[in-house]
Amino acid sequence: MSSVAFRAVSKRFGHVEAVRELTLDVPDGELMVLVGPSGSGKTTALRMLAGLEAVDSGEIEIDGRVVNDVAPRARDVAMVFQDYALYPQMTVRDNMAFGLRRRRLPRGEIVRRVTETCRTLGLSDLLDRRPRELSGGQQQRVALGRALVREPSVLLMDEPLSNLDAALRGQARGEIRRLQREVGTTTVYVTHDQVEALTLGDRIAVMNEGRLEQVGTPEQLYDEPANVFVGGFIGSPPMSFLRRDGELLGVRPEHVRPWHEGLLGPIEGRVAYVEALGRETLVGVDVERDARLVTVIEGRARIEVGDPLRLGLVEEGVRRFPA
Amino acid sequence: MIDRREQVLAHVVLGVFALIALAPVVRIVLGTGSLATAWDDGNFSTSLRTSAIVTVSVVLVSGVLSILAGYAFGLMRFRGEQVLFYVIVLGLTIPMEAIVVPLYYDLREAGLTDTYWALILPQAALSTAFGTFWMRAFFRSVPRSLIEAARLDGSSSWMTLWRVVLPLGRPAVLTMVVLVFMWTWNEFLLALVMVSDESLRTAPLGLAFFQGRNTSDEGLLMAGALIVAAPVVVVYLFLQRHFIRGMLSGAVKG
Amino acid sequence: MTRPPGEPRRVAYLYLLPGLALFGAFVLYPLARAGWISLFEWDGVTRGTWVGADNYAALAEDADLRRAFLHSAVLLVFYAALPVAIGLVLAGAASRTRVRGLAALRTILFLPQVIALVVVALTWRLIYQPTGWLGDFDLALPAVGLIGTWVAYGLCFVLFLAGVQKVPLSLYDAARVDGAGALREFFAVTLPALKGEIAVALTLCTIAALRNFDIVYLTTAGGPGDATSVPALEVYERAFETGEVGLAAAIGVCLAAIIFALSFAINRTAERAART
Numbered sequence: 001m002s003s004v005a006f007r008a009v010s011k012r013f014g015h016v017e018a019v020r021e022l023t024l025d026v027p028d029g030e031l032m033v034l035v036g037p038s039g040s041g042k043t044t045a046l047r048m049l050a051g052l053e054a055v056d057s058g059e060i061e062i063d064g065r066v067v068n069d070v071a072p073r074a075r076d077v078a079m080v081f082q083d084y085a086l087y088p089q090m091t092v093r094d095n096m097a098f099g100l101r102r103r104r105l106p107r108g109e110i111v112r113r114v115t116e117t118c119r120t121l122g123l124s125d126l127l128d129r130r131p132r133e134l135s136g137g138q139q140q141r142v143a144l145g146r147a148l149v150r151e152p153s154v155l156l157m158d159e160p161l162s163n164l165d166a167a168l169r170g171q172a173r174g175e176i177r178r179l180q181r182e183v184g185t186t187t188v189y190v191t192h193d194q195v196e197a198l199t200l201g202d203r204i205a206v207m208n209e210g211r212l213e214q215v216g217t218p219e220q221l222y223d224e225p226a227n228v229f230v231g232g233f234i235g236s237p238p239m240s241f242l243r244r245d246g247e248l249l250g251v252r253p254e255h256v257r258p259w260h261e262g263l264l265g266p267i268e269g270r271v272a273y274v275e276a277l278g279r280e281t282l283v284g285v286d287v288e289r290d291a292r293l294v295t296v297i298e299g300r301a302r303i304e305v306g307d308p309l310r311l312g313l314v315e316e317g318v319r320r321f322p323a
Numbered sequence: 324m325i326d327r328r329e330q331v332l333a334h335v336v337l338g339v340f341a342l343i344a345l346a347p348v349v350r351i352v353l354g355t356g357s358l359a360t361a362w363d364d365g366n367f368s369t370s371l372r373t374s375a376i377v378t379v380s381v382v383l384v385s386g387v388l389s390i391l392a393g394y395a396f397g398l399m400r401f402r403g404e405q406v407l408f409y410v411i412v413l414g415l416t417i418p419m420e421a422i423v424v425p426l427y428y429d430l431r432e433a434g435l436t437d438t439y440w441a442l443i444l445p446q447a448a449l450s451t452a453f454g455t456f457w458m459r460a461f462f463r464s465v466p467r468s469l470i471e472a473a474r475l476d477g478s479s480s481w482m483t484l485w486r487v488v489l490p491l492g493r494p495a496v497l498t499m500v501v502l503v504f505m506w507t508w509n510e511f512l513l514a515l516v517m518v519s520d521e522s523l524r525t526a527p528l529g530l531a532f533f534q535g536r537n538t539s540d541e542g543l544l545m546a547g548a549l550i551v552a553a554p555v556v557v558v559y560l561f562l563q564r565h566f567i568r569g570m571l572s573g574a575v576k577g
Numbered sequence: 578m579t580r581p582p583g584e585p586r587r588v589a590y591l592y593l594l595p596g597l598a599l600f601g602a603f604v605l606y607p608l609a610r611a612g613w614i615s616l617f618e619w620d621g622v623t624r625g626t627w628v629g630a631d632n633y634a635a636l637a638e639d640a641d642l643r644r645a646f647l648h649s650a651v652l653l654v655f656y657a658a659l660p661v662a663i664g665l666v667l668a669g670a671a672s673r674t675r676v677r678g679l680a681a682l683r684t685i686l687f688l689p690q691v692i693a694l695v696v697v698a699l700t701w702r703l704i705y706q707p708t709g710w711l712g713d714f715d716l717a718l719p720a721v722g723l724i725g726t727w728v729a730y731g732l733c734f735v736l737f738l739a740g741v742q743k744v745p746l747s748l749y750d751a752a753r754v755d756g757a758g759a760l761r762e763f764f765a766v767t768l769p770a771l772k773g774e775i776a777v778a779l780t781l782c783t784i785a786a787l788r789n790f791d792i793v794y795l796t797t798a799g800g801p802g803d804a805t806s807v808p809a810l811e812v813y814e815r816a817f818e819t820g821e822v823g824l825a826a827a828i829g830v831c832l833a834a835i836i837f838a839l840s841f842a843i844n845r846t847a848e849r850a851a852r853t
Contacts, residue, residue, distance in 0.1 A: 052471050054581045071583025073477035085468035089490035098486075099476030150476075329759055333670035340667055341685045344731055347700045348688060384599075392596035399589040400580065407593070414604050416840050418788045420809045421833035424816045424825050425610035426603070428621060448603035451596045480585040480592075509693035511791045516817065527695040531795060534699055541703060552696040559691045563684050566691060570732060570781075571739055 002063045002076075002153035002186050003028045004049065009058035011044055018044040020210040021058065026203075031180050031187045033201035035194055036233075041210040042190045043158060049188060050079050050156050062154060073102075078147035079156040082163065084139045086131040092118075092142050093127040096149045103150075117149045120179070137168045144176070148183065155180075155187040161196065173200060194234050198222070206230050225250065228321050237282060239319075240293045242267070248321040253282065255317025256295035263312025269293065271307045276300060285309050355549050356542020364537070365547050369522055370529030371554075374508055377442045377525060381507045382500055384447040389454025389499065394484050396455065397462025398470060408459075414452035419445075419512050427516050441517040442525065446510060450503045460572070461495035462488065498569040501562050505555050526551045608833065615827035620820035632827035642828070645806040648718055649787060652807065655722025656729060656786035661778050663726070664733025665771070669763045671734075672741040673749070683738065686731035697728060698795035711797050717804040724792055729785065733778045740774035741767060776847030780840045787836055808832050 004026040011019045019041040026032040034042035047053040049060055051072035059066045067075050078099075087095050093114060100110045118124045121141045131139055140160060147155055160176075161169045177200055180187050191197055197204045198218045205215040206229070214226040225231035231239035231250040239250045259266040269287035281301040285293050293311055303309070362368065395401070396408055426445055430436050465488050473483040489496070514528040524532065530551045537543050559566055580586055615632050619625030636642050667686070671679060689697070701724045705711045710720040744766065752762045790809035793799060799806040799814070808828050816825035 050471075050475060051582055052474070069582050072475045072581075073583060077475065079472070079475050081468045081472060083466065083468050085466065085472035087469070087473075087487055098473075098478070102477035102482065146472075146476075326759075330674045333674040336670045337667060337682060340663065340730065340734075341682055343727070344686050344689055347697075347704060347727070348692070350704070351696070351700055388596035388599060391592045395589040395592035399585045399592070401586060401589040407597070410605070411600070413837070414600060416784065416836050417604055417608060417833055418784070418809075418829075418836060420788055420790060420812050421611055421829035422604060422607035424812060424822060424829055425607040425614055427816070428614075428822070429607070429610065444599070445603045445607075448599045451600055452604065455596055474583060480588055505691055509695075511693070511695050512813070515794075516813075527693050530693075530695050530699065534795070544699060544703070548696045548699050552692050555691050555693065556688070559688070560684070563687065567683065567687055567735055570690070571736055 003061075004032075004154055004186060004188060005059075005061040005064075006045065006049075007059040007061065009045070009048060009055055009060060011041075011048060011053060011056045017210050019048070022207075022210075022212055023058075024205055024212060024215060026186055026188060028186050029184045030202045031177070031189060031200060033189045033191060033197040033204045034207060035191055035197035035201075035204055036207035036213075038192060039209065040207040042192075042205075042207045045207070046079075046156055046158055046188060046190045049154070050077055051075050076150075076153040077156055078150045078152035078154075079158065080143045080147050080160045082159045084131075084143040084160075084163075086139060086142055086146070088131055091128050091130055092123060092134075092145075095131070095142060096146045099146065099150050113149045113151070117145045121145050121148075136164055137172065140164060140172060144179075148179070148185075152185065155185045157187065157189045159191055160189075162191070162193075169196075176200065195236060198234070204234075206233060208233075222252075225319060231319060231321075237294050240291070242287065242291050242293065242313075243289060243323060246323055248323045249313070250319040250321060251293070251313050251317055253294045253296040255314040256293050257312055257314065258295075259310040259312040264315055264318060265310070265312035267293070267311045267313070269309050269311055271303055271305050271309055274301070274303055274305060283309070285311060287311070351545050351548050351552070354541060354545040356540065356546050358546045358550065361533075361543050361546035361550065364543065365529055365533035365550075366521070366524075367526065367529060367547065367550050370524045370526045371550070373439075373442075373523055374526040376439060377446070378504055378507045380439070380443045381446045381450055382503050384443070385450035385454050385503055386496070386500060388447070388451045389458050390484075390489065390496070392451070392455040393458025393460075394462055394480075394488070396459040398465065398488070399480075411452050411455050414449070415456060417449070419449070419510075423512055423516050430517065436517050437520045437523055439523075442514060442523075445513060446507050450506065454499050454503065457499050457569070457572070458492070458495065461492050465491060494565070497562070498565040501558060501565050502569045504558065505566070508555050608830075611826040611830050611833075614823055615830050617823040619822045621816070621822045622820070625823060628823065632824045633831070635824060636827060636831055641803060641806065642808075642811060644803055645808050645811050648805065648807050651718055652722050652725060652789065653783065653786050655719065656725035656789070657779055657782035659722075659726045660729035660733045660782055661775060663730040664737050664778065665763075665768070665775075667730070667734040668737035668741050668771075669759075669767055671738055672744075672767065673759065673762070683735055686734050688731065689728045690732050694728075694791035695795060697724065698792045701727075702796050705796075712801050714801055714804050717797055717801060721789075721793060721796060721805050724796070725786065725789065729782050732781065736774045736778050737771055740771045744770045772847055772850045776843050780843050783839050783843070784836050787832055 006022045006024040009019060009022045010017070022045055034045060036042045044053060048055050051070065055068045060068055062075060087098060090098065096114045096117065097110050100113065118127060121144060123141055123145060126134060126138060131142070134142065143160065161172050164172060173196060189200060201218060203215060203217055204221055206213040206221065208229050214221060214230045221230060221234045225234060225239070228241065228248060228250065235252060237253055239252055240256065242249045257263060267287050269285035271283060272286045272292060273284040275282040280299065281297045283295050283297060283301060283303055285295065287293055295311060396404065427436065430441050435441050469487060470483060473487045478487065509527060511527045514525040518524055518528060530547050533547045534544055616627065616629055617625035618628045702711065705720055710716040748766050749762060752766050757765060788809060789807060790813060793805055793807050793810050794813070797805040799810050809832065812825045812828045815821040815828070
């Protein structure tokens with residue numbers, strides 16, 4: 001059992017409050033994604049969990065044990081760094097064995113674990129290479145392997161895919177998802193990419209300026225954003241907002257339609273931009289009071305910038321927030 | 324397009340000053356008389372051995388101590404870090420001339436003059452100031468994530484230093500070694516003050532006395548000069564990149 | 578700010594201890610001792626007598642000592658100003674034209690820096706022999722100075738060359754387009770870019786100028802007469818030949834203070850200039 005818990009954890013750097021009273025539970029075996037813009041505190045939270053940053057107030061628990069003052073090596077956590085942090089002068093084999101040797105595992109066990117992990121990650125041919133001889137994708141897998149080979153209680157990942165090019169990223173994402181399900185290690189994953197969060201996470205914690213905005217499953221975050229920030233952050237394209245009767249209405253593109261009876265509205269507007277994506281077309285429409293609604297139309301739409309357009313909102317898809 | 328005339332002028336100017344730099348060296352090489360005679364006459368086997376012992380000791384001691392101290396300054400946070408570092412930087416400017424007098428009298432009291440210690444310890448101390456400064460700069464350039472990865476892997480600071488970080492610093496260490504080697508080998512004043520025993524003379528000191536005895540025989544003098552200057556010059560010719568890079572990084576030692 | 582668990586804290590002092598101990602014992606302590614000894618009149622054998630700041634007063638009053646420091650000031654021109662100037666000219670020449678064998682040139686020009694000063698002194702003594710300059714009351718000091726110039730200009734060149742190579746070519750091209758000739762280019766582009774390097778060069782050369790025991794001792798030993806006396810030599814002579822150890826210590830402390838002050842001043846000026 002290796003659950004993770006943050007209990008009102010706070011941290012400040014000088015005058016900046018990086019993390020404010022973060023309370024979060026990650027049950028055993030879950031892949032929890034911390035997502036948010038830069039400066040949201042997600043990386044700081046991860047580093048506090050790793051033991052690389054001190055906790056100012058609150059408690060961090062691993063498996064029910066408070067670990068605030070426990071050194072990283074005693075926490076049984078492993079981490080995949082954004083820049084991989086592979087030991088440059090060591091071979092892939094030694095990179096992966098280093099942590100195991102430090103923990104004085106018997107030699108046979110080390111060899112077994114390294115061989116197996118390399119096989120799982122497809123690194124068996126690269127065991128004697130040095131990091132600089134590897135491609136970015138290979139290095140990323142070695143970094144992952146180095147963490148997995150430790151068979152840690154908690155696996156931490158700090159934007160491990162951000163240095164890969166887009167094509168590799170999608171592939172790697174799927175591999176990480178698959179591996180995590182197989183091995184079942186509790187994982188905390190940090191990213192600024194909300195698409196990554198939605199596809200990877202069992203649950204997602206959205207952070208902003210040190211605060212936890214909302215935590216829930218991808219569906220929950222998508223369908224029921226708790227506030228304007230979450231609505232505007234999750235989903236691509238994000239939610240559009242409209243002021244009505246002292247409230248802020250949040251609505252996703254699929255719930256913005258050309259006006260007909262039964263919809264909320266009508267809302268008059270003028271087309272601001274048209275993005276033809278092949279399968280569908282995104283249309284941004286400037287409406288009242290500097291608001292812009294984004295609607296999605298199937299196929300190619302015969303619409304041009306400047307065209308007037310009358311819109312309506314699907315009632316069930318509208319979320320209401322205090323203005 | 325650059326002026327043809329300017330090109331020629333530039334080459335001439337550079338060439339002239341290069342010749343001036345080279346001329347005395349060439350004079351030594353060409354004017355060298357019998358190396359064998361000079362060798363025996365000047366007792367250079369003894370003085371070279373002394374120089375070798377002293378130099379190797381200084382390089383080893385200051386090298387290790389500099390790596391340790393530079394590691395602390397470069398990658399650890401502790402109270403008094405700023406102050407202590409300023410002290411080291413200050414130490415870079417302290418000339419041998421200022422400390423050689425008290426060193427002599429104190430070491431004489433301790434019965435350590437005319438010993439290897441008198442030659443090794445002060446030079447190791449001064450070289451450690453430079454070495455610490457130098458290695459700190461290297462350690463600071465190591466990516467933090469590498470250190471953190473090692474820490475998470477359960478590596479102690481000692482292990483991290485020798486297994487993870489230092490292997491990256493071979494060029495930096497080599498530069499430190501060649502510079503300390505050069506400064507120690509060439510040191511004259513300290514040896515002059517501390518050593519009166521003929522058998523304990525370093526090479527530069529031996530050469531000075533050799534000169535005193537042979538003011539007339541140019542060939543012999545040139546041979547002696549060649550013998551003394553050769554080790555550093557040879558190392559320099561093979562590793563001049565390191566020499567130059569080291570001196571360029573604001574090495575504030577003479 | 579609290580430190581993360583497991584980050585080396587007190588262990589840092591263990592790493593520092595050996596180096597600092599050695600440095601403290603064989604550099605800082607002797608420096609302090611020099612300060613202490615300088616307050617006494619002492620022959621090195623019998624008990625010394627307390628004289629307070631008298632030794633330091635002598636630095637200003639004693640004609641011989643004043644002369645030695647004056648000589649140092651003169652030598653600064655040869656050991657620092659001249660090499661810096663030559664280095665600038667050479668770097669300027671090398672920067673604008675594609676010089677063949679620049680690497681070899683660097684190696685040759687830097688060579689004087691690695692040769693033991695004992696050897697340098699010996700060689701130059703022989704070179705000067707037919708001229709008799711080292712025995713001439715008026716020419717001895719400049720002659721010694723020129724040796725220092727010879728030793729130093731290569732270092733300055735290499736320093737400035739590295740600095741010049743960092744200047745983006747576009748700056749030079751812009752100057753050219755504006756109609757600048759080589760000289761104007763040098764003053765408008767090259768020189769300002771080298772402020773930092775010039776500061777370093779001046780610092781290194783100044784320290785070398787004040788530490789010039791080796792060369793003076795082995796070429797002229799301060800002679801003829803007093804023509805080439807320098808503070809470094811005075812330290813040695815008064816400590817080990819005339820039995821004025823307290824005074825020698827004072828001179829040494831003074832040298833250290835001057836070096837420190839000059840380094841500080843040079844770098845301050847450079848920093849201020851860099852900000853403009």
